[in-house]
Structures are given as C-alpha cells and as structure tokens.
Amino acid sequence: xxxxxxxxxxxxxxxxxxxxxxxxxxxxxxxxxxxxxxxxxxxxxxxxxxxxxxxxxxxxxxxxxxxxxxxxxxxxxxxxxxxxxxxxxxxxxxxxxxxxxxxxxxxxxxxxxxxxxxxxxxxxxxxxxxxxxxxxxxxxxxxxxxxxxxxxxxxxxxxxxxxxxxxxxxxxxxxxxxxxxxxxxxxxxxxxxxxxxxxxxxxxxxxxxxxxxxxxxxxxxxxxxxxxxxxxxxxxxxxxxxxxxxxxxxxxxxxxxxxxxxxxxxxxxxxxxxxxxxxxxxxxxxxxxxxxxxxxxxxxxxxxxxxxxxxxxxxxxxxxxxxxxxxxxxxxxxxxxxxxxxxxxxxxxxxxxxxxxxxxxxxxxxxxxxxxxxxxxxxx
Numbered sequence: 001x002x003x004x005x006x007x008x009x010x011x012x013x014x015x016x017x018x019x020x021x022x023x024x025x026x027x028x029x030x031x032x033x034x035x036x037x038x039x040x041x042x043x044x045x046x047x048x049x050x051x052x053x054x055x056x057x058x059x060x061x062x063x064x065x066x067x068x069x070x071x072x073x074x075x076x077x078x079x080x081x082x083x084x085x086x087x088x089x090x091x092x093x094x095x096x097x098x099x100x101x102x103x104x105x106x107x108x109x110x111x112x113x114x115x116x117x118x119x120x121x122x123x124x125x126x127x128x129x130x131x132x133x134x135x136x137x138x139x140x141x142x143x144x145x146x147x148x149x150x151x152x153x154x155x156x157x158x159x160x161x162x163x164x165x166x167x168x169x170x171x172x173x174x175x176x177x178x179x180x181x182x183x184x185x186x187x188x189x190x191x192x193x194x195x196x197x198x199x200x201x202x203x204x205x206x207x208x209x210x211x212x213x214x215x216x217x218x219x220x221x222x223x224x225x226x227x228x229x230x231x232x233x234x235x236x237x238x239x240x241x242x243x244x245x246x247x248x249x250x251x252x253x254x255x256x257x258x259x260x261x262x263x264x265x266x267x268x269x270x271x272x273x274x275x276x277x278x279x280x281x282x283x284x285x286x287x288x289x290x291x292x293x294x295x296x297x298x299x300x301x302x303x304x305x306x307x308x309x310x311x312x313x314x315x316x317x318x319x320x321x322x323x324x325x326x327x328x329x330x331x332x333x334x335x336x337x338x339x340x341x342x343x344x345x346x347x348x349x350x351x352x353x354x355x356x357x358x359x360x361x362x363x364x365x366x367x368x369x370x371x372x373x374x375x376x377x378x379x380x
Contacts, residue, residue, distance in 0.1 A: 004090055008090065010052065011049060011196070014048055014052060015045060015199065015201075018044060018045045018048050019045065019201050019205040026208070035215045035264060036220075039213055039215070042205075046188055049192075096197060100193075100194040101191060104190055108145060111136070131151065131152040131175065132152065133152045134152065134153050134154070135154055135155075135156050136155055140155060142155065144182075144183060146183065150178045150183070154167075154170070169232075170236070173221050176221055177217055180217070182217070186213075189209055190206070214261060215260065218261050219264070233265060237265075302363065302365075304362050304364055306357070307356075307357045307361065308357065309353040309357035309358075310353050312349060312350060315350065315377070316379075321377055321378050321379055324344040324354035324355075324377075325344065325372065325373070326340065326342060326354070326355075327339075327371070327372050328371055329370070329371065330366055330367065330371055332367055333362070334363045334364060334365060336361060339358065341354075350375075354375045357375070358375060
C-alpha cells in the first residue's frame with residue numbers, strides 16, 4: 001500500500017507540474033503556436049509519466065534527509081497506526097477515482113447499446129477509417145467513439161435537416177479524430193483526470209485538452225481549404241446546437257468552443273511542417289521530468305517496521321545522549337543495504353547498537369540509492 005501511495009503522489013506531482021507548464025506556455029505564446037502545436041503539448045503529460053515510470057533508478061535516485069527518529073518517541077505501534085491510516089486514505093481515494101472513471105465508461109456503453117438498436121446509415125464518403133455510422137435520436141453527437149471498433153454517432157436532426165455537403169464536412173471532421181486516435185487520448189486523459197480527481201487543475205486541464213483537440217482537428221480539416229470553403233465550414237459550426245457528449249467523446253457543439261473554433265478558422269494558416277510541434281513536446285517532457293526530479297529530491301523514506309536499538313549500558317549510566325547518521329541503499333523490498341555510518345556523536349558510543357538495529361528495518365521506499373537517516377539516542 002505504501003508503494004501505491006508513493007506512485008499516486010508521483011503521478012499527482014507529474015500531472016501538476018506538466019499541466020502548470022502547459023498553461024504557462026499557452027498563456028504566454030498562444031497566438032504564436034499553431035493549433036497542432038498547442039494540442040501536441042498535452043501529449044507530453046502521459047509521455048512524461050511513462051518516462052518517469054520506465055526509468056525509476058535514473059530519475060528517483062536522491063538523497064533524503066528525513067525527520068530524525070527518537071528512540072523514546074517513535075515505536076512500532078505508532079508506525080503501524082500511521083500505515084493503517086494511510087492505507088484507508090489511499091483505498092478511499094482510489095474508490096472515488098474508480099467510480100468517476102466507471103461512470104463515464106457506463107455512460108459510453110449506454111450510448112453504444114442505444115445506437116446498436118437503431119438503423120445504420122451509410123454515406124458516400126471517403127471511409128478509409130472504416131467508421132460505422134450510427135444514428136441517435138437523443139441529440140447526442142456528432143462524435144466518434146470506440147477504441148477498437150470505431151463508430152461515428154450522428155444525431156438524427158443532422159441527417160434530417162443538413163445538406164449532403166454539410167454532412168460530408170462533419171464526417172470528414174470525425175474521420176480526422178479517428179485517424180489521429182483521439183478517442184484513445186480522450187480515454188487516457190479521462191483516466192488521469194479520474195486518478196487526480198482531487199486536483200482542480202486536472203479537471204481544468206482536461207477541458208482545455210479537449211478544446212485544443214477540436215481546434216487542431218479543425219485545422220487539419222481546413223488545411224487545404226480556400227477562403228470560401230473555410231467560410232462554409234464556419235457557417236456549419238454556427239448552425240450547431242448544444243448536443244450532449246460524454247467526456248470520452250469529442251465535443252463538437254459547446255457554444256463557447258464553437259465561437260473559439262470559428263475565430264481560429266478565420267485566422268488559420270496552413271501548417272505543413274509539424275516538426276516544431278514534436279520538438280516542442282519533447283523539450284517539454286525533458287523540462288517537466290527534470291523539474292519534478294529536483295522537487296522530489298527531499299522526499300523522506302518512512303520506516304515501516306523497526307527494531308528498537310538497545311541503549312548502551314555505559315551511556316545510560318553516564319547520562320550520555322547522541323546520534324548516529326547512516327547512508328544506505330534500499331533494495332526492491334525496502335530493506336537497507338550497503339549501510340555506512342556517516343557521522344556519530346559521541347564517537348563509537350552508539351555505533352554498534354544503531355547498526356544492529358537499522359540493518360533489520362524496512363522502509364516504504366524501494367530501489368533507492370544514497371538514502372540518509374539519523375537515529376537519535378535520548379534519555380527521558
């Protein structure tokens with residue numbers, strides 16, 4: 001449970017640091033970034049987490065300076081009580097995260113079940129993505145969903161009232177979503193948002209992520225449009241009503257988003273070279289990972305099980321207090337290895353007892369190099 005709690009904290013800090021940097025970049029350089037570049041920035045969040053988890057030793061090796069342990073204050077019962085409390089907190093937190101994620105999944109399955117009962121409508125459009133077009137009478141969509149078997153959901157009102165040309169534009173927009181695997185990214189974003197549900201920045205960032213996703217999709221659709229075609233596309237957006245779309249689906253019809261999308265279409269420039277977007281995202285990954293590593297260097301290892309050191313008889317008789325400071329590594333089970341005495345005071349008074357005790361301890365951290373801990377010997 002301690003390892004799980006540690007992992008949750010790491011993901012929280014990574015999401016917080018990455019999202020904060022993205023928001024700062026968007027605020028300072030929004031007008032200078034292409035829609036593709038702005039959207040690419042969000043990809044750096046899961047990539048940063050992946051890099052951090054795949055290379056734990058290189059990124060997590062750090063020196064820790066924990067709260068010093070007093071023999072007369074901290075005992076095994078206190079450690080166990082603390083561990084039990086944190087186990088309850090972590091379990092409660094994960095239950096809420098799972099409930100939030102499952103709620104969205106169930107909503108999506110409900111839509112899929114509803115749509116499967118309706119007639120399929122085929123259109124004469126370039127269907128290289130092999131999208132199965134379904135029609136909803138509940139004003140849901142348009143949206144593409146399904147991670148393995150893609151489905152394109154259209155409200156019945158669009159089929160009844162829109163021209164063939166308008167429908168072609170809508171279908172092309174949704175095709176781009178699938179070709180870029182946006183449903184997968186939406187699912188991943190929703191998972192991270194659910195996991196970080198206590199963090200308001202995670203909710204706000206997910207909303208901006210989906211907004212940038214739609215604007216980037218517009219840019220891809222309109223990349224080869226002339227001025228008249230862009231105007232027709234903007235007119236199509238204006239005609240949209242606010243349909244209902246779960247978080248796992250791309251949101252086409254939010255009024256505020258539609259206004260922003262139209263403004264971006266008016267100022268849209270063709271962007272043929274997307275290398276800058278990839279370089280920007282990769283650079284951001286490096287910055288965010290480094291920043292989190294530096295912030296995490298002062299993390300303290302917590303002893304899960306301890307063996308009380310015996311107080312030396314001579315020191316007890318002469319009312320001598322002191323401490324022994326250790327450096328050690330932690331193996332895959334949290335056991336200290338390569339234990340060395342860095343400093344002790346008074347010299348050679350408490351060294352043997354402290355060494356015998358700490359060699360039997362177990363810590364919450366695992367696979368850590370160069371950890372430090374100080375064991376104090378104090379009289380009541």
